[in-house]
Amino acid sequence: MSNRLPTHGPGRDTWVTALVWSAGFVGVLWVLEVLDQVLFRGGLDGYGIRPLDTGAGLAGIVFAPLLHGGIGHLVANTVPLLVLGFLILLSGVARWLAVTAIVWIVGGLGTWLTGGFNTLHLGASVLVFGWLVYLLLRGVFSRRVGQIAVGVLVLLLYGGALWGVFPGQPGISWQAHLFGAIGGGLAAYLLARDDARPVPTQVQPRW
Template identity: 30%
Template structure:
């Protein structure tokens, strides 16, 4: 019962970041539909100073003219952030923040300036997918390896999104997010959940030599044999010889 309560509390906390992101992006989506303000200009415009603000704001903005854009991003970002904060709670916030910032920065630095703004959460989604897969593979910890397989099964087809298939899709954002996620997986491979160590691994790290039980057994056998040999060599046999040639008594009279 206690473990169940701990699971409920931990899982409940893990849901919060994803739920908060959903609330924000949907509020901005409806605001974009209701007001005349050009929200798309909050995105990244590569190599332009005016586009720098998009590094922080790009993931929050979605096209009000394309409902599928925000709908297709909502479920993945909620699921992936929940998995991130549940399995990697110690480093989850750092991974999310760095995925957010460096994906946008990569787009601003390296994407071609075609006069179009890059908007949407998909770059962060690609980064989280790449991180969860890379991190789970490197750690060699079964629960996280299972999570990696789940990510591949559900989101494996996203790999095609890093290719320039359509001019209306920010493949640069997908590609940058994917690269950032892999790099973060390597950087944080020693932090967060780790495979439980065996006793001999801990002793090796501490410089403690494990006992040589087999050697101790044969040493004891050898000592017992040597002791037995010493006892046998110390045994003395003393012979007493009686003279049987004494004169027999004469019975003749």
């Protein structure tokens, strides 16, 4: 009798979980934006990041990625959020939460410090850029072939978006894009140590 060695890679349950969490998170953003448009007439946007404001503007670090300046703004973020979030979630919900927390904090603080007086910053694009850079760099740090391959695919799909970290387009928070991307790079570096560790496997005896 021979017992099979454990298989590697995400199974069906992992794919389903990733899909549910990815769609669920984006669904929450849509619910919030519809409520904002219908009930609050855009009033929730005031909870975005107001740079160097130590009151509500600082609290905006918590709320800004959940808010959008209209349906069109959210539409532009929806597909990248679904795709990039799903790819990270294939590594587990805990990993997605860790990456998201790092990007959220670094992106928010960086925007609050550098966004400029009398400006308001909001939108989940900070997460888009953070998740994008995380996926691009995690394979570089972990040296895992599969993660490098995913990074190349992501680069082909969304690499052009990285120009958004540079100033130039009016009304676009390049600071949120830049510091979200920095947060994603930091997450890739910090979390790659876990990815690089060899996964112990128990070899089953053959009888």
